[in-house]
Amino acid sequence: MALGGFANRVARINLTDRSVSYEGINEDDARKYIGARGLGVKYLLDNGPETDPTSPDNMLALVNGPMTGTEVTMSGRLAFVTKSPLTGTVTDSHMGGWSAARLRWAGFDALLITGKADSPVYLEVEDGAVEIKDASDIWGKGIHDTVAHFGSDSGNKTDVSVMSIGQAGENGVLFASFLNEDDRAAGRGGTGAVAGMKNLKCVVVRGTRDGRWRPEQGEARQKFREAQGAHLKLIMESPVTAPSSVNDDGTLKDGSGALSAFGTNVLMNAVNSIGGLGTKNSQLTQTTPEAADAVSGETMRNEYLTAEPTCHACPVACKKEVEITEGPHAGLKMESFEYEPAWSLGANCGNDDPAVIAKVIDQCNDYGMDAIEIGNVISMYMEASERGYVDTPLDWGDGAGMVRVTEEMAMGSSSIGQTLGQGTAKAAAAWGHSEISMTVKGQAVPAYDPRGIKGEGLGYATSNRGACHLRGYTPASELLGIPVKTDPLDWDGKGPLLKIFQDLHAFSDSLDLCKFSAFAVGAPEYAALYENVVGLPMSEEDVMVAGERIYNLERHFNNLAGFDGSDDSLPERFLTEPASGPAEGHICELDQMKEQYYEARGWDDGVVGEAKLRELEIIS
Amino acid sequence: MQIRFYATLRPLVGGRSVDLSDPPDTVSGILERLACEYEGLHDQLFDEDGTVRRFVAIMVDGRDIRHIDGLQSRVSPDSELDIFPPVAGGI
Ligand code: SF4
Secondary structure, eight states: OOOSSOOOOEEEEETTTTEEEEEOOOHHHHHHHOSHHHHHHHHHHHHOTTSOTTSTTSOEEEEOOTTTTSSSTTOOOEEEEEEOTTTSSEEEEEEOSSHHHHHHHTTOSEEEEESOOSSOEEEEEETTEEEEEEOTTTTTOOHHHHHHHTTOOSSSSSSEEEEEOOHHHHTTOTTBOEEETTTEEEOSTTHHHHHHHTTEEEEEEEOOGGGOOOOOTTHHHHHHHHHHHHHHHHHHHOTTTSOOOBOTTSOBOTTOOHHHHHOGGGHHHHHHHTTOOOBTTTTBSOOOHHHHHHTSHHHHHHHHEEEOOOOTTOSSOOOOEEEOOSGGGTTOEESOOOHHHHHHTTGGGTOOOHHHHHHHHHHHHHHTBOHHHHHHHHHHHHHHHHTTOOSSOOOTTOHHHHHHHHHHHHHTOSHHHHHHTTOHHHHHHHTTOGGGOOEETTEEOOSSOTTTSHHHHHHHHHOBTBSOSSSSOTHIIIIIOSSSOOOTTOOTTHHHHHHHHHHHHHHHHHHTOOGGGGGTOOHHHHHHHHHHHHOSOOOHHHHHHHHHHHHHHHHHHHHHTTOOGGGSOOOHHHHHSOOOGGGTTOOOOHHHHHHHHHHHHTOBTTBOOHHHHHHTTSOO | OEEEEOGGGHHHHTSSEEEOSSOOSBHHHHHHHHHHHSTTHHHHHBOTTSSBOTTOEEEETTEEGGGTTGGGOBOOTTOOEEEEOSOOOOO
16 A cells, blocks of 8 residues: 555454454545544445444444554544444544554554444454454443453553443443543543444453554655654644643743643633633533632642643643542542533532542543533433422532432433433433533533633534534634634634634544644644655645545535534524623524534535535545 | 632742732733732743733633733723633643
8 A cells, every 4th residue: 555654454343243354445535534533434424324323233433543653743542433322423532542552553544343242242453453252251340440351551551452331331321432541531422332232342452662653764754753843843832732840849840831731621710711611501601710710720730630641642741640538539549630521510510529520530431421421411400400300309519419320320220310321412302301401413512601602602513423622623712812813702703713623623633633733733734744654745725625525524424314404503592591701691693603604614504515525526 | 909810820929819909900000010029920921022922811801801902901990800821621
């Protein structure tokens, strides 16, 4: 194969007849769809967009990008792509850590899994081969025990990585996730539920750095080093991503980037200060400064931090490990006290106890559940309780109740747990009160209220995988000013702005580089890296066209699965109930933004027409 | 007037917030006063040419001064000020 970076090896695994076959990468698809997310969606499209996501025919694709596992900074990510049982759309969810790199070092670009085993199985991947093995002694275990069973760890001290589901995936929770090592999740869209329906417990990968792709000696290696050096330099010097370090007295050294020093949760106070933090199931858009600060990245660093792990090839180390030292959860050590779950289980549930948040995130990481969805489904349940819609109420901020109901969802051990385990939208509909479900296309909203940060409202509505902040991260512009500062309370212009973010992220998710690279680098650096790894010409404009092609491919999949513009919606609350705090009086002007957005996309009411498909070479 | 600080700015002012008595009536005036009192703060907030550093966010009652009148934005004694270094994250 002429393309650099790729292993040119894909395994097709049919769990029904327990067969494994191998093939190369389709070069034309790799050129057009880059890798990881883009290539994964193409595999799903070829598998059939009408496929029932709960049937054995659904495909679960684990797909690397051409940079995965190389020396390129932030290249340790893997895309899980499937048709989501939660949303009915195509979905891709990415995990960091070390598994992605190890899968590439073990000789694979992708594992394409279909069928359903007649008893629990796991996959063992090593040296370019996949074996299907009996998982009966690990079925029923949590993720932490499964990882320990195979002797993996949450770092790079062994040569084995485990990507596993927990009891939630086994028990049919529709927002069940996959995690690798102990704490790095492909959280969204129910990829773990699809695995559970296939009787697939985990994927165990063995591989060492010796298997990584490197450019040929000589000029090629020199040019690769230059491109990687320029990329790394920008990351090292960005005021956001610059690696943090501490003085002898424990204080942060000058020049420490805030993301590196405090993790993603450094956003908590910032979003709350502008009135963009959904509170009590988004009935309000701001909590008190004290409540926000109690669970913020600053407080977690100063009072709970024990370690600062990282992912493959990343000097930023935004992961923060914390330990709870007092109260009922004393002794709990966990990672991924991220901004999103700190919000969903914090302000959104009327809770300002970091120990409860840490406990429920750790439950999610062990049972294998999406921590954004879980905070939303609990907050929806709390609002239903307040309004008298349920017989077994749960009060705002009831930490013990949150821990209990999380376990009941994962284990399906109570009637309320079974209802909530179907996700926020289905649970609210079961009670006849869909108006309190903060969801889009069946997936719960993330931590930016669309009345206080309007571009994100459009982003949630038009995301191809249901409500999502990562498809097009307009807060980079609306909060920070990347690439330019726009007013979070002004809707005008957000359509074209969102399109740029969506297309750029579709490209970087297909490389697959960590999204946080976008705080420091952009299309020129992505293009230079691509050229010097894959070996094909790539300009800044080509990056944006490829990103647009991938975004349209996903939309085309969804159109064929029955979605159109009427599904690009928001919960009524964001459209009609005015915000509180600094955004007081504001609603989200979705219709106006959608009009500008569809025009920029060239779509007819949310549908990609034939001319656009031809223009982007999706069809010929 | 209470001014709240975040992330890497907190060590420079020795805590989460600062109380300013008899505050000036513009953001510019307030920042000048603060820069005199807290060593190192000026360099964190301003470039060499005196403009606010890119990505630094200064909020008056929850509105970024880039969407009001910049450093000339008016402040009243009961206004709330929040000052952030470049912060981003979000997964
Ligand atoms: S920035 Fe954080 S999430 Fe991204 S690769 Fe680095 S450590 Fe992992």
